[in-house]
Amino acid sequence: MFDASVGLNHYLLLSVLLFVIGVAGVIFRRNAIIMFMSIELMLTSVNLTILAYSRYLGDHTGHVLVLFVFAVAAAEAAVGLAILVELFRKRDTVDVDRFRQLME
Amino acid sequence: MEALFFYLFGGLAVITALVTITRRDAVTSAFWLIACFLNVAALFAMLSAQFIAVMQILIYAGAIMVFFLFVTMFLGEPRRVRLNRGRAIPLISTVTVLLLAYLLMRITNTQHRGFPSISDSYGSVAMVSRKLLVDYVFLFEVTGLLLLVAVIGAVYVARKPRTGVGEGEGHV
Amino acid sequence: MHPITVEYLRWIVLLPLGGAAFLGITNRRLPTVVVSLVASLTVLGSFLLSAQAFFALRALPTAGRLLTDRVYSWMPVGDLRIDVSFMVDPLTAVMILFVTGVAFLIHIYSIGYMKGDRGYQRYFAYLNLFVGMMLILVLSDNLPLLFVGWEGVGLCSYLLIGFWFEDLANSAAGKKAFLVNRIGDFGFLLGMLLIARTLAGKVGGENLFSFAVMAQHTSLLAPVATAIGLLLFMGATGKSAQIPLFVWLPDAMAGPTPVSALIHAATMVTAGVYMVARMNFLYVLTPTAMAVVAVIGALTALVAATIAVTQDDIKKVLAYSTVSQLGYMFLACGVGAFGAGIFHVMTHAFFKALLFMGAGSVIHALHHQQDMRYMGGLRSKMPVTFVTMFAAMLAISGVFPFAGFFSKDEILYNTFLDSKVLWAIGYAVAGLTAFYMTRLLALTFFGKSRVDEEHVHEVHESPLSMTIPLMVLGVLSLIGGWIGWPHFLGGSNRFETWLAPVFRHGMEGEAMAHGAENAVHASAAAHAALAHGAETAVHAGGSTELALAVASLALALLGIAVGFVVYLRRLDVAEAARRAAGGRLYWLLKGKYFVDEIYEALIVRPGYWLSDIVFFRFTDAGLIDGVLVNGTARSLGILGSVLRLLQNGMLRWYAYSFTLGVLVILFYLVRHL
Numbered sequence: 031m032f033d034a035s036v037g038l039n040h041y042l043l044l045s046v047l048l049f050v051i052g053v054a055g056v057i058f059r060r061n062a063i064i065m066f067m068s069i070e071l072m073l074t075s076v077n078l079t080i081l082a083y084s085r086y087l088g089d090h091t092g093h094v095l096v097l098f099v100f101a102v103a104a105a106e107a108a109v110g111l112a113i114l115v116e117l118f119r120k121r122d123t124v125d126v127d128r129f130r131q132l133m134e
Numbered sequence: 135m136e137a138l139f140f141y142l143f144g145g146l147a148v149i150t151a152l153v154t155i156t157r158r159d160a161v162t163s164a165f166w167l168i169a170c171f172l173n174v175a176a177l178f179a180m181l182s183a184q185f186i187a188v189m190q191i192l193i194y195a196g197a198i199m200v201f202f203l204f205v206t207m208f209l210g211e212p213r214r215v216r217l218n219r220g221r222a223i224p225l226i227s228t229v230t231v232l233l234l235a236y237l238l239m240r241i242t243n244t245q246h247r248g249f250p251s252i253s254d255s256y257g258s259v260a261m262v263s264r265k266l267l268v269d270y271v272f273l274f275e276v277t278g279l280l281l282l283v284a285v286i287g288a289v290y291v292a293r294k295p296r297t298g299v300g301e302g303e304g305h306v
Numbered sequence: 307m308h309p310i311t312v313e314y315l316r317w318i319v320l321l322p323l324g325g326a327a328f329l330g331i332t333n334r335r336l337p338t339v340v341v342s343l344v345a346s347l348t349v350l351g352s353f354l355l356s357a358q359a360f361f362a363l364r365a366l367p368t369a370g371r372l373l374t375d376r377v378y379s380w381m382p383v384g385d386l387r388i389d390v391s392f393m394v395d396p397l398t399a400v401m402i403l404f405v406t407g408v409a410f411l412i413h414i415y416s417i418g419y420m421k422g423d424r425g426y427q428r429y430f431a432y433l434n435l436f437v438g439m440m441l442i443l444v445l446s447d448n449l450p451l452l453f454v455g456w457e458g459v460g461l462c463s464y465l466l467i468g469f470w471f472e473d474l475a476n477s478a479a480g481k482k483a484f485l486v487n488r489i490g491d492f493g494f495l496l497g498m499l500l501i502a503r504t505l506a507g508k509v510g511g512e513n514l515f516s517f518a519v520m521a522q523h524t525s526l527l528a529p530v531a532t533a534i535g536l537l538l539f540m541g542a543t544g545k546s547a548q549i550p551l552f553v554w555l556p557d558a559m560a561g562p563t564p565v566s567a568l569i570h571a572a573t574m575v576t577a578g579v580y581m582v583a584r585m586n587f588l589y590v591l592t593p594t595a596m597a598v599v600a601v602i603g604a605l606t607a608l609v610a611a612t613i614a615v616t617q618d619d620i621k622k623v624l625a626y627s628t629v630s631q632l633g634y635m636f637l638a639c640g641v642g643a644f645g646a647g648i649f650h651v652m653t654h655a656f657f658k659a660l661l662f663m664g665a666g667s668v669i670h671a672l673h674h675q676q677d678m679r680y681m682g683g684l685r686s687k688m689p690v691t692f693v694t695m696f697a698a699m700l701a702i703s704g705v706f707p708f709a710g711f712f713s714k715d716e717i718l719y720n721t722f723l724d725s726k727v728l729w730a731i732g733y734a735v736a737g738l739t740a741f742y743m744t745r746l747l748a749l750t751f752f753g754k755s756r757v758d759e760e761h762v763h764e765v766h767e768s769p770l771s772m773t774i775p776l777m778v779l780g781v782l783s784l785i786g787g788w789i790g791w792p793h794f795l796g797g798s799n800r801f802e803t804w805l806a807p808v809f810r811h812g813m814e815g816e817a818m819a820h821g822a823e824n825a826v827h828a829s830a831a832a833h834a835a836l837a838h839g840a841e842t843a844v845h846a847g848g849s850t851e852l853a854l855a856v857a858s859l860a861l862a863l864l865g866i867a868v869g870f871v872v873y874l875r876r877l878d879v880a881e882a883a884r885r886a887a888g889g890r891l892y893w894l895l896k897g898k899y900f901v902d903e904i905y906e907a908l909i910v911r912p913g914y915w916l917s918d919i920v921f922f923r924f925t926d927a928g929l930i931d932g933v934l935v936n937g938t939a940r941s942l943g944i945l946g947s948v949l950r951l952l953q954n955g956m957l958r959w960y961a962y963s964f965t966l967g968v969l970v971i972l973f974y975l976v977r978h979l
Contacts, residue, residue, distance in 0.1 A: 042242035055155035105284030
């Protein structure tokens with residue numbers, strides 16, 4: 031594993047690790063804000079994958095894609111956190127286990 | 135040398151990510167996540183994506199995370215979120231996560247694929263922006279629209295509930 | 307010759323669309339004046355740009371009359387390249403001029419008509435959207451973009467028919483229009499797909515849906531031309547309310563009257579005719595499809611005209627009259643006289659918009675009374691409305707020298723050359739038209755007043771914003787046909803000359819498809835049109851044409867005379883006619899041939915039954931609800947009871963099952979690794 035040269039699959043493995051950590055964050059944590067951060071972490075790991083492939087293929091399209099992911103992440107964070115603020119106002123907590131409206 | 139930096143930043147990224155999701159306090163988590171993003175930005179730079187690396191620091195570690203911190207502090211989360219009472223959930227979740235990690239690695243870790251050599255201008259602002267503003271200019275504009283909609287949506291959702299709203303029809 | 311690129315074409319479309327977006331976004335927040343100004347000025351802008359395009363086109367040599375504006379590449383998929391691209395050729399120039407012109411007048415009219423309505427701004431937003439969509443339809447240089455406009459106007463039609471949606475009947479009428487149109491659109495889509503299948507891979511790199519490309523490759527299309535022609539015509543029967551899909555148009559009168567004038571008389575419903583004319587290069591390849599178009603057109607004209615004779619609702623009479631006139635236009639296209647069809651589209655837009663707006667003016671004055679049995683004697687109280695509507699009546703009846711005379715005469719003449727039977731139907735319809743329009747006028751404006759006692763003193767002429775458009779259209783109904791002044795009356799039929807380059811294929815193809823006699827006429831017409839020469843060849847048909855014109859003029863005058871006599875002096879004759887044949891005929895016509903009822907019995911009821919028993923009770927309630935939904939719920943419930951101890955947070959349960967799903971997919975993916 032400790033080859034002298036670092037290749038595509040090194041980066042892929044690294045982004046798998048980061049992605050799984052993100053998934054774990056979403057599944058294990060009940061604090062909605064930390065869940066959000068975990069999602070950001072997952073997005074970043076995907077960005078890493080895209081950039082690694084871009085580098086591997088010598089194509090810039092992946093860079094553009096990553097920029098779009100940034101924009102989507104920003105939009106998602108804005109709306110998500112706004113919803114969170116509203117929920118907090120109503121329920122005084124960010125513990126997702128206490129939000130059960132989706133059961134309906 | 136490159137391998138050394140890769141393991142350094144990669145290792146740091148994984149460690150900071152783990153720390154991020156294990157902190158009790160969301161503010162602490164956010165700071166660790168910023169640290170993680172900085173490491174990832176370094177990895178981006180190593181992939182010759184200089185422009186994206188800078189953007190990662192400015193937009194992600196900068197703007198978005200500041201936003202997170204701001205909201206976290208705004209909500210003022212003093213109460214500690216308790217850990218789960220159930221015992222089976224952590225167990226099953228752990229199994230799931232490990233299985234996921236295993237499978238993903240099975241898929242990605244095939245054989246060693248080295249990076250080809252590329253010209254110096256790869257990843258430069260000029261190259262990326264040509265792609266972005268020529269080939270994908272329509273998507274670029276649509277993304278602008280998406281952000282606008284997101285901002286309006288966020289403001290609409292999070293605005294102070296007005297009292298005594300009239301029966302104006304435009305008001306849902 | 308290379309087409310000339312002009313960038314302002316897109317603004318013809320963008321102005322009304324922009325107006326619609328602006329009015330829609332700021333709904334209910336703007337003062338009435340601003341709304342009226344934005345709505346009408348954007349359409350006026352389109353009209354001026356259209357006029358500019360028209361003059362630019364006229365300055366070009368005959369063969370090279372084409373302006374294009376490629377906006378952007380819409381769908382580049384592999385070899386297929388579909389552009390958002392506009393073009394103006396002589397046909398489009400005619401369409402955009404009268405669409406924007408009539409639309410502008412109707413915007414002005416609506417300012418008066420819709421005054422004080424709660425949905426004032428919404429109304430104008432829809433109306434602007436409609437104008438934009440209609441312009442996309444006629445400006446498009448390829449079929450898919452035309453289809454965008456086609457569906458867009460359908461949407462606006464739906465929105466505006468159900469404009470006063472508080473009344474359930476109105477929204478039901480909107481839905482009916484939408485659904486019936488959907489049936490036609492299905493055919494249209496199939497036709498497009500057939501074109502794509504036929505041409506795919508054979509026209510390299512170009513937009514195979516572009517009219518120019520299709521016209522170049524007619525030899526490839528020829529084997530399936532009949533199928534394509536019939537499928538596209540199915541779309542046209544929906545949009546232009548022909549048999550068997552005409553049932554929606556009379557119900558569409560539920561919308562505000564200016565909408566009936568603009569959408570359901572002057573512009574949108576003529577989209578089908580426009581489409582057939584635009585695809586003329588395809589239709590001339592297939593005598594079968596042409597014959598179907600002609601027969602359907604003639605039958606629709608007859609059926610609708612007979613129904614119109616018995617209707618009491620003033621707007622219903624006009625609606626059936628519209629259906630009937632649309633039949634005429636298809637008849638023209640079906641016999642290969644595309645130019646005559648488009649000519650009638652234009653003149654019809656003038657006088658039918660005028661008739662509807664006049665009817666609207668009457669309805670407005672009578673507090674939304676639409677039943678002609680409660681009108682009468684309005685002549686002196688509403689002089690402007692009366693005079694203009696009278697002009698329109700003369701025009702639609704085909705009285706010389708009003709606009710309808712020229713277009714209708716040209717259609718009848720061309721039909722006569724093609725088929726005597728179809729001509730006889732068309733001729734009879736001309737008489738019927740004159741009769742029922744006279745009936746409408748006699749019941750509304752002449753005789754004694756039958757208006758409610760309480761309203762009779764409030765009846766007054768409409769405001770200037772409504773009467774000025776009436777006057778403008780009144781003048782157009784008179785002189786609008788003069789641009790097609792035929793050869794046999796010493797004119798030069800400049801309208802046909804103008805359109806000739808578009809229908810060049812049509813005329814030459816027709817020449818090949820028909821016998822020698824027609825060939826001489828058709829190709830001579832083409833040459834005369836192109837080179838202003840060969841006048842003698844056209845004059846050869848002059849005496850027949852003159853005889854036919856005199857005959858139809860005589861019939862029109864007879865129809866008018868009978869109408870006035872029966873409905874002003876001898877109502878007993880009308881009563882006797884009603885009882886003739888045991889009242890059966892009247893019953894049949896009054897019931898509109900019971901087409902709605904037949905559809906109800908044959909299609910709607912079985913549809914309900916099928917939906918209820920097969921789709922709802924068995925498939926939905928039984929399979930989907932019982933087995934799938936409840937079954938899922940039950941199995942999840944079982945799973946849930948196992949995991950109950952574990953599950954204490956709903957949201958995270960979703961996240962968790964999400965991950966589980968990913969796991970399953972991953973297992974599937976790595977099974978070979």
